[in-house]
Every structure is written in structure tokens, then in C-alpha cells.
Amino acid sequence: GESVGLHLPTLSVQEGDNSIINCAYSNSASDYFIWYKQESGKGPQFIIDIRSNMDKRQGQRVTVLLNKTVKHLSLQIAATQPGDSAVYFCAEEAGGNMLTFGGGTRLMVKP
Amino acid sequence: DAGVIQSPRHEVTEMGQEVTLRCKPISGHDYLFWYRQTMMRGLELLIYFNNNVPIDDSGMPEDRFSAKMPNASFSTLKIQPSEPRDSAVYFCASSSDQETQYFGPGTRLLVL
Numbered sequence: 049g050e051s052v053g054l055h056l057p058t059l060s061v062q063e064g065d066n067s068i069i070n071c072a073y074s075n076s077a078s079d080y081f082i083w084y085k086q087e088s089g090k091g092p093q094f095i096i097d098i099r100s101n102m103d104k105r106q107g108q109r110v111t112v113l114l115n116k117t118v119k120h121l122s123l124q125i126a127a128t129q130p131g132d133s134a135v136y137f138c139a140e141e142a143g144g145n146m147l148t149f150g151g152g153t154r155l156m157v158k159p
Numbered sequence: 160d161a162g163v164i165q166s167p168r169h170e171v172t173e174m175g176q177e178v179t180l181r182c183k184p185i186s187g188h189d190y191l192f193w194y195r196q197t198m199m200r201g202l203e204l205l206i207y208f209n210n211n212v213p214i215d216d217s218g219m220p221e222d223r224f225s226a227k228m229p230n231a232s233f234s235t236l237k238i239q240p241s242e243p244r245d246s247a248v249y250f251c252a253s254s255s256d257q258e259t260q261y262f263g264p265g266t267r268l269l270v271l
Contacts, residue, residue: 082259091163091250091262092202137202145190146215147260149202 056135058154067125069153071138076119078140082147083112083123087134095123095136125155133157163263165251171269177239180266183232184253192260193226193236194250202250208234241270 061067073081079100084092098105098112098121105112111124121138135154139147164183172178184191192207206216211228219226223242228234238245246269252260 084262091252091265094259094261097259145207145209145254146204151201 056152056154058156060156060158061128063128063130063157063159065128067123067128067132067155067157069123069125069136069155071121071123071150071153073119073121073138073140073148073150075140075142075148076116078142078148080141081112081114081121082139082141083110083121084137084139084149085132085134086137086152092137128155128157130157130159163251163253163261165249165263165266167266168264169267169269171271172241173271174242175240176270177237178241178245178268178270180236180249180251180268182234182236182251182263184234184251185255185261186232188253188255188261189231190254190260191228191234192252192254193234194252194262196248196250196265197246205236238268241268243270246270 082097083095085095086092096107096110096112098114103114109126113122125132133156135152137152138150141147163185166181189210193205194202195205196202203218205218206226207214208228224238226236248265248267250262250265252262254260
């Protein structure tokens with residue numbers, strides 16, 4: 049989840065394949081993590097969250113994995129669809145109600 | 160629920176002019192956040208409120224920026240005077256549980 053300035057990392061996948069988007073967070077005290085999806089011209093949209101007492105959480109077609117040992121978070125999207133094309137952000141919270149966002153990853157789904 | 164509402168959606172102004180961005184949070188949410196998003200710096204928290212009281216404004220870039228929340232259903236972010244480097248997308252978000260924040264559609268500001 050490092051800021052990457054003008055250039056976003058891009059993941060290109062074929063429709064129907066599974067996607068894995070990764071995020072490295074920096075604060076070992078962070079205890080709450082969220083994945084957001086941002087489509088062009090829209091605000092970030094909540095996808096799924098996970099607390100530090102868990103290492104996996106599943107939603108509809110999405111799974112979040114948390115590895116606190118290496119401070120790594122991943123978002124898995126099953127059977128990726130064209131509508132999944134967007135920029136995905138991870139965010140971490142270490143108390144104080146403030147989220148710190150990563151730089152984002154652009155997901156492109158090829159039909 | 161209509162979600163977080165922001166206005167205007169687009170704003171074009173000239174350098175030196177005052178700009179006021181508006182936000183209506185989701186009803187019942189007691190936290191409100193203002194963010195700025197640019198290509199270079201990504202998504203940055205500017206300020207957030209709890210029960211209409213500013214809690215942390217350390218992200219406000221400088222004195223030209225100010226934010227108010229006169230009641231639970233309305234907040235403003237004001238830039239006076241505006242500068243070209245203020246051009247960005249400004250998002251408002253709200254939450255009820257201190258953690259899961261829901262974002263508005265954003266205001267795209269261009270300062271010429």
C-alpha cells in the first residue's frame with residue numbers, strides 16, 4: 049500500500065479468472081483493515097473489512113487475507129467480471145478513528 | 160438511504176477566489192471526514208469531526224483551509240483564497256462505528 053505518485057500498479061486479468069491484489073501496511077499497531085473499490089469518477093466504495101484478531105474473512109466473491117507477521121493484506125476476487133475494473137485501495141486503522149490509505153492498485157479486466 | 164451527499168460535484172474557479180464545498184453525512188453517523196485526492200499524493204485525510212466537534216485537523220494543509228460542522232447533518236470545507244495547487248477531488252465520508260467509513264461522490268475542484 050505504498051504511495052506511488054503518478055503511476056498506479058496495474059493488474060490485468062482475464063474475465064472469469066481470479067484476481068489477487070496485495071497491500072503492504074506499515075504500522076504494526078494497526079488493528080483494523082478495509083478494502084475499498086474506486087471506479088472512475090466515483091468515491092471509494094467499501095468492499096470488505098477485517099480485524100487483527102482474524103486472518104481471513106470472506107464476502108460475496110471476495111476474500112481478504114491478513115498476515116500480521118509480514119504486515120501484508122490481500123484481496124482475492126473470484127471469477128473476476130468487467131464490473132470489477134477499478135482502483136482498489138487498502139486502508140489501515142491504528143486507533144484514533146483515522147484511516148491511512150495505500151496508493152492503490154488498478155485492476156483491469158479483459159473480456 | 161441516499162448515502163453521503165456532496166455539492167457541488169464540479170467546481171471551476173479562478174485563483175484567489177473563495178471556494179466552499181458542502182457535505183451531508185449519512186443520517187445517524189456521528190463521524191465526518193474530509194479527504195483530498197490527487198494523482199501525486201493519493202488520498203489524504205484533511206480533518207475529521209465527532210459529534211460536530213473537530214477532533215484532528217493535522218491534515219489541513221494551511222490556514223487557507225477551514226472546515227465547520229454546524230450541525231449533525233451538514234459540514235463545509237472552505238478554501239480562501241484558492242490556489243491552482245488546490246485542484247483535486249475532495250471527498251467527504253461518514254461513519255457510525257468509528258471505523259467503516261462511507262464516502263460521498265466527491266467534488267472535483269479546478270483552480271485556474
